[in-house]
Amino acid sequence: MQLTWNTLILFFYLFKSINRVCSHFEAPSEKQTVFLISFDGFRWDYLDKTSTPNFDFIIKTGVKAKYVINTFITKTFPNHYSIVTGLYEESHGIVGNIMYDPIFHSWFYVNNTETRWWKARPIWFTNEKAEKGRKSAVVFWPGSAVKGQMPSKFLKYDSNVPLRKRIDFLVESLKGDDPPNFLALYFEEPDKSGHRYGPDSLEVKRKIREVDNGTGYLLDQLRASELLDKV
Numbered sequence: 001m002q003l004t005w006n007t008l009i010l011f012f013y014l015f016k017s018i019n020r021v022c023s024h025f026e027a028p029s030e031k032q033t034v035f036l037i038s039f040d041g042f043r044w045d046y047l048d049k050t051s052t053p054n055f056d057f058i059i060k061t062g063v064k065a066k067y068v069i070n071t072f073i074t075k076t077f078p079n080h081y082s083i084v085t086g087l088y089e090e091s092h093g094i095v096g097n098i099m100y101d102p103i104f105h106s107w108f109y110v111n112n113t114e115t116r117w118w119k120a121r122p123i124w125f126t127n128e129k130a131e132k133g134r135k136s137a138v139v140f141w142p143g144s145a146v147k148g149q150m151p152s153k154f155l156k157y158d159s160n161v162p163l164r165k166r167i168d169f170l171v172e173s174l175k176g177d178d179p180p181n182f183l184a185l186y187f188e189e190p191d192k193s194g195h196r197y198g199p200d201s202l203e204v205k206r207k208i209r210e211v212d213n214g215t216g217y218l219l220d221q222l223r224a225s226e227l228l229d230k231v
Helices: 018-024 053-061 076-085 123-130 163-175 191-197 202-224
Strands: 008-011 034-039 099-101 106-108 136-139 153-155 182-187
Touching: 034 076, 034 202, 053 202, 076 123, 123 136, 123 182, 136 163, 153 163, 163 182, 163 202, 191 202
Parallel strands: 034 182, 136 153, 136 182
Antiparallel strands: 008 034, 099 106
């Protein structure tokens, strides 16, 4: 799971009245829920390689960054932990997907959840400590299964779980009596296919459409549950 290209990160705040907020810069009247999604290895030009109506909808109704500069080293775990901690890799400690620590005399691999390797507090932990009653739900984000800083709801990484099931887990958590106000979702495509077949391959185009369809599925589930305006 190397991050050789910029990861597409979708931060979307869909307010009940976007025009009102944009026109008058008023804060929403109720607390909002933030949903962070990463489709690993989503290169900058992938939006132009095939039809992506659901990404287009988010761009049209929200915001699209002009560019993203990833941290170095450009691997999945270092970059993803920078995203949720706001720190460079030399500060949060995860400098590779696989690395050797001469002080620990030990190797780190991607399935390692020992606290000693993870030197920073991720946003899901900070969110829950910031105010009583706040909850976080995370699916497969690197670092979410680390002892001592787990979110209230999470799933331990399993690449065999399809994207829709990952989405279902998070949407269902929003329907409960004590819903989270921060959610994060990681999906290993199209990075996996990009490494195997190359960024200009038909296989990658299929994965781009797959993650766009998954995003559409998420939007449909939120609409059906009358949650879209609250996320």
